[in-house]
Amino acid sequence: xxxxxxxxxxxxxxxxxxxxxxxxxxxxxxxxxxxxxxxxxxxxxxxxxxxxxxxxxxxxxxxxxxxxxxxxxxxxxxxxxxxxxxxxxxxxxxxxxxxxxxxxxxxxxxxxxxxxxxxxxxxxxxxxxxxxxxxxxxxxxxxxxxxxxxxxxxxxxxxxxxxxxxxxxxxxxxxxxxxxxxxxxxxxxxxxxxxxxxxxxxxxxxxxxxxxxxxxxxxxxxxxxxxxxxxxxxxxxxxxxxxxxxxxxxxxxxxxxxxxxxxxxxxxxxxxxxxxxxxxxxxxxxxxxxxxxxxxxxxxxxxxxxxxxxxx
Numbered sequence: 001x002x003x004x005x006x007x008x009x010x011x012x013x014x015x016x017x018x019x020x021x022x023x024x025x026x027x028x029x030x031x032x033x034x035x036x037x038x039x040x041x042x043x044x045x046x047x048x049x050x051x052x053x054x055x056x057x058x059x060x061x062x063x064x065x066x067x068x069x070x071x072x073x074x075x076x077x078x079x080x081x082x083x084x085x086x087x088x089x090x091x092x093x094x095x096x097x098x099x100x101x102x103x104x105x106x107x108x109x110x111x112x113x114x115x116x117x118x119x120x121x122x123x124x125x126x127x128x129x130x131x132x133x134x135x136x137x138x139x140x141x142x143x144x145x146x147x148x149x150x151x152x153x154x155x156x157x158x159x160x161x162x163x164x165x166x167x168x169x170x171x172x173x174x175x176x177x178x179x180x181x182x183x184x185x186x187x188x189x190x191x192x193x194x195x196x197x198x199x200x201x202x203x204x205x206x207x208x209x210x211x212x213x214x215x216x217x218x219x220x221x222x223x224x225x226x227x228x229x230x231x232x233x234x235x236x237x238x239x240x241x242x243x244x245x246x247x248x249x250x251x252x253x254x255x256x257x258x259x260x261x262x263x264x265x266x267x268x269x270x271x272x273x274x275x276x277x278x279x280x281x282x283x284x285x286x287x288x289x290x291x292x293x294x295x296x297x298x299x300x301x302x303x304x305x306x307x308x309x310x311x312x
Contacts, residue, residue, distance in 0.1 A: 021183035155262035158255035
């Protein structure tokens with residue numbers, strides 16, 4: 001990549017981090033997407049100001065020929081849109097070459113979820129693993145039990161969950177203050193089972209029979225990883241292992257699927273879509289509207305069960 005393109009890419013990422021509070025994973029995704037586009041063009045001598053719509057469409061066509069999914073291609077186009085919008089605002093380029101370029105058509109897909117009974121099986125299997133365990137095995141079992149209880153009770157993003165500081169419980173123990181995407185804060189309530197699971201996990205070692213020393217750490221879910229807390233990948237692995245023990249297909253179970261289950265089960269029981277939006281930390285209600293299929297089914301059953309003509 002040319003020095004100029006590299007410099008502008010760094011400036012763009014700095015803006016995303018400072019002004020929009022973009023997470024490290026988000027920044028890395030932008031860097032990867034934009035580098036894939038810019039490197040071959042700038043190596044051929046093209047400048048940023050010379051990028052034209054045909055270069056964008058050619059890049060998208062190449063991605064399609066590589067059998068990249070429509071969702072991935074749409075994400076990469078979105079990265080290019082944001083980057084060139086930034087360059088126009090900074091007077092680096094005069095015109096946005098992505099303007100008017102349609103994204104790939106995507107088939108709308110419903111979020112994958114688990115039934116209430118399946119979530120109950122996961123939770124019960126996690127609880128059962130804590131019985132009779134001791135030492136490090138007990139700590140791991142209690143940690144996984146607490147993770148699942150909190151995730152299903154709150155619908156947190158997995159990155160938010162694993163990086164929770166211990167101080168999040170310093171105030172009112174019935175709620176947690178979560179700092180989500182873009183630095184936005186929201187209050188998330190804890191139900192009784194989640195709070196009980198957290199209490200047992202955080203108090204491990206208080207009883208000598210536990211066979212382990214009490215935990216003293218700034219993180220709610222510490223580990224020996226480079227970041228000091230449990231990683232998303234490790235939690236995902238443990239969850240799939242738990243699913244197998246619970247007799248569920250591991251391919252159907254992930255932290256994100258449990259987040260979907262949280263939202264869908266709330267809506268199925270009468271929760272307001274706007275309230276679910278706030279709990280999930282979605283900036284825009286349109287993101288939460290992927291769950292409207294739950295509302296539509298509930299309304300259909302409501303009419304079938306209570307409309308006078310339907311009862312004939």
